Amino acid sequence: MTWINYQDSRPIYEQITERYKVLILKGVLVPDEQMPSVRKLAMELSTNPNTVQRAYTELERQGFLYSVRGRGNFVRGGTDIHAQKRAELAGRLAAILKEAEDIGIDPAQLLAECGWKENTEND
Amino acid sequence: MTWINYQDSRPIYEQITERYKVLILKGVLVPDEQMPSVRKLAMELSTNPNTVQRAYTELERQGFLYSVRGRGNFVRGGTDIHAQKRAELAGRLAAILKEAEDIGIDPAQLLAECGWKENTEND
Amino acid sequence: MTWINYQDSRPIYEQITERYKVLILKGVLVPDEQMPSVRKLAMELSTNPNTVQRAYTELERQGFLYSVRGRGNFVRGGTDIHAQKRAELAGRLAAILKEAEDIGIDPAQLLAECGWKENTEND
Amino acid sequence: MTWINYQDSRPIYEQITERYKVLILKGVLVPDEQMPSVRKLAMELSTNPNTVQRAYTELERQGFLYSVRGRGNFVRGGTDIHAQKRAELAGRLAAILKEAEDIGIDPAQLLAECGWKENTEND
DNA sequence: GTGGTCTAGACCACA
DNA sequence: GTGGTCTAGACCACA
Numbered sequence: 001m002t003w004i005n006y007q008d009s010r011p012i013y014e015q016i017t018e019r020y021k022v023l024i025l026k027g028v029l030v031p032d033e034q035m036p037s038v039r040k041l042a043m044e045l046s047t048n049p050n051t052v053q054r055a056y057t058e059l060e061r062q063g064f065l066y067s068v069r070g071r072g073n074f075v076r077g078g079t080d081i082h083a084q085k086r087a088e089l090a091g092r093l094a095a096i097l098k099e100a101e102d103i104g105i106d107p108a109q110l111l112a113e114c115g116w117k118e119n120t121e122n123d
Numbered sequence: 124m125t126w127i128n129y130q131d132s133r134p135i136y137e138q139i140t141e142r143y144k145v146l147i148l149k150g151v152l153v154p155d156e157q158m159p160s161v162r163k164l165a166m167e168l169s170t171n172p173n174t175v176q177r178a179y180t181e182l183e184r185q186g187f188l189y190s191v192r193g194r195g196n197f198v199r200g201g202t203d204i205h206a207q208k209r210a211e212l213a214g215r216l217a218a219i220l221k222e223a224e225d226i227g228i229d230p231a232q233l234l235a236e237c238g239w240k241e242n243t244e245n246d
Numbered sequence: 247m248t249w250i251n252y253q254d255s256r257p258i259y260e261q262i263t264e265r266y267k268v269l270i271l272k273g274v275l276v277p278d279e280q281m282p283s284v285r286k287l288a289m290e291l292s293t294n295p296n297t298v299q300r301a302y303t304e305l306e307r308q309g310f311l312y313s314v315r316g317r318g319n320f321v322r323g324g325t326d327i328h329a330q331k332r333a334e335l336a337g338r339l340a341a342i343l344k345e346a347e348d349i350g351i352d353p354a355q356l357l358a359e360c361g362w363k364e365n366t367e368n369d
Numbered sequence: 370m371t372w373i374n375y376q377d378s379r380p381i382y383e384q385i386t387e388r389y390k391v392l393i394l395k396g397v398l399v400p401d402e403q404m405p406s407v408r409k410l411a412m413e414l415s416t417n418p419n420t421v422q423r424a425y426t427e428l429e430r431q432g433f434l435y436s437v438r439g440r441g442n443f444v445r446g447g448t449d450i451h452a453q454k455r456a457e458l459a460g461r462l463a464a465i466l467k468e469a470e471d472i473g474i475d476p477a478q479l480l481a482e483c484g485w486k487e488n489t490e491n492d
Numbered sequence: 493g494t495g496g497t498c499t500a501g502a503c504c505a506c507a
Numbered sequence: 508g509t510g511g512t513c514t515a516g517a518c519c520a521c522a
Contacts, residue, residue: 025226025227026225026227049515050515051514054513056495057496067378068521071494072494073494089223089233091237097237102145103145113213116230129314130312134316134505135314174507259498272471272473283508293498296500303511316505318510332474332482336479339462339479342461343483346458350394357462360460380521419521420521423521
């Protein structure tokens with residue numbers, strides 16, 4: 001079973017990147033854990049090694065991995081990636097709330113609509 | 124002066140589409156108002172008429188415009204488009220809050236971080 | 247005539263990246279000027295379009311270019327890239343002076359040796 | 370504890386080479402002192418003996434070591450290596466200053482920026 | 493075996 | 508025509 005969605009408009013390398021970002025941020029993959037080798041993962045996903053390579057290169061650039069020539073790719077530790085992801089999510093959140101407000105939709109109602117329930121007791 | 128941003132990674136036709144969606148949802152353009160002609164808008168934006176045409180086709184497909192043979196394109200009225208946009212925003216919002224929760228970020232904190240202030244008085 | 251050096255241990259895409267970084271930083275290429283197309287440059291350097299593509303992607307990531315789908319790649323303006331380069335050079339410089347000091351070489355002498363002449367008059 | 374940094378992008382053999390070059394240039398290791406055996410060092414660094422061998426071969430090629438069949442590897446004396454290193458550093462220094470000048474950065478300012486303070490008293 | 497680079501060539505989105 | 512993605516396959520450096 002492969003978790004790549006060929007119907008998805010996002011390119012394959014991006015789906016791979018995204019998937020592993022989540023696994024690392026969730027802590028499913030721990031620091032210094034070895035990633036599947038480029039070739040092995042390519043076979044598993046029945047895609048091309050170059051495509052996996054591109055995903056790994058991207059993950060390395062974004063600080064999620066480090067690669068050791070001749071040995072493999074490994075998960076990088078550190079809290080940087082969490083802070084970075086947090087900032088990204090906050091940014092996207094702000095953009096949506098702003099977009100709603102711009103066209104006359106009450107952000108509070110929107111939040112309610114999407115199942116968000118504010119705890120009004122404490123704080 | 125054109126409001127198209129060539130440095131934007133989004134294709135031009137999408138920027139046009141997005142722009143007009145906002146203008147219509149905000150009510151700047153009212154139902155049955157005539158849109159600028161494809162050629163005129165293309166000249167104004169110094170872009171290709173094909174590109175404007177594509178944007179208009181997309182807007183029509185999404186229910187924002189209707190076109191009258193030989194006369195031009197007009198803004199479609201109705202509450203459908205508002206409901207539709209609202210659903211889209213709610214969906215994106217839910218996705219982000221879920222994404223945050225998944226990796227152990229408290230949605231409430233994220234909302235606070237992006238400047239969201241819950242009004243605890245009414246409601 | 248191609249300025250790529252196949253004897254150079256650095257990969258081709260990096261030589262291309264480096265070359266254009268200098269041209270942009272020197273101001274030989276001005277903001278919003280169009281870069282040669284991927285295919286054309288590939289032919290000119292008798293290398294593969296993919297290799298040029300990789301160089302352009304890297305330049306874009308580093309803020310030297312922006313690319314417009316269907317139109318081409320363009321030089322990005324701004325002072326960021328200068329500040330960034332300056333910081334990079336300062337860092338490399340500090341590293342060398344430190345390295346010299348560590349093994350008992352007087353940095354001042356080293357500077358003299360490499361043709362550097364301090365102006366002792368003013369300042 | 371090993372001083373090899375697996376997160377370093379440089380290959381392991383190069384890190385070993387670099388390390389010993391510094392130790393020899395600093396005089397921590399003196400001429401004719403015996404180097405650790407390939408196997409012992411490999412075990413100490415928990416790396417492959419081939420990797421250590423490669424580092425030693427490189428050090429020998431660059432004139433930092435000499436090997437005696439059946440006895441081991443020894444530090445080579447002489448001022449050559451210092452002169453050589455000095456020339457290398459001077460070269461890299463000149464390259465950076467030139468690079469700065471090329472793109473309109475004043476070398477003197479760059480030196481100041483990286484903490485270099487010219488002593489105007491003597492000389 | 494492992495990653496990194498490169499070539500040749502295809503196909504798609506966009507202008 | 509222009510960039511972006513992907514495949515198939517080669518070759519090299521490194522452990």
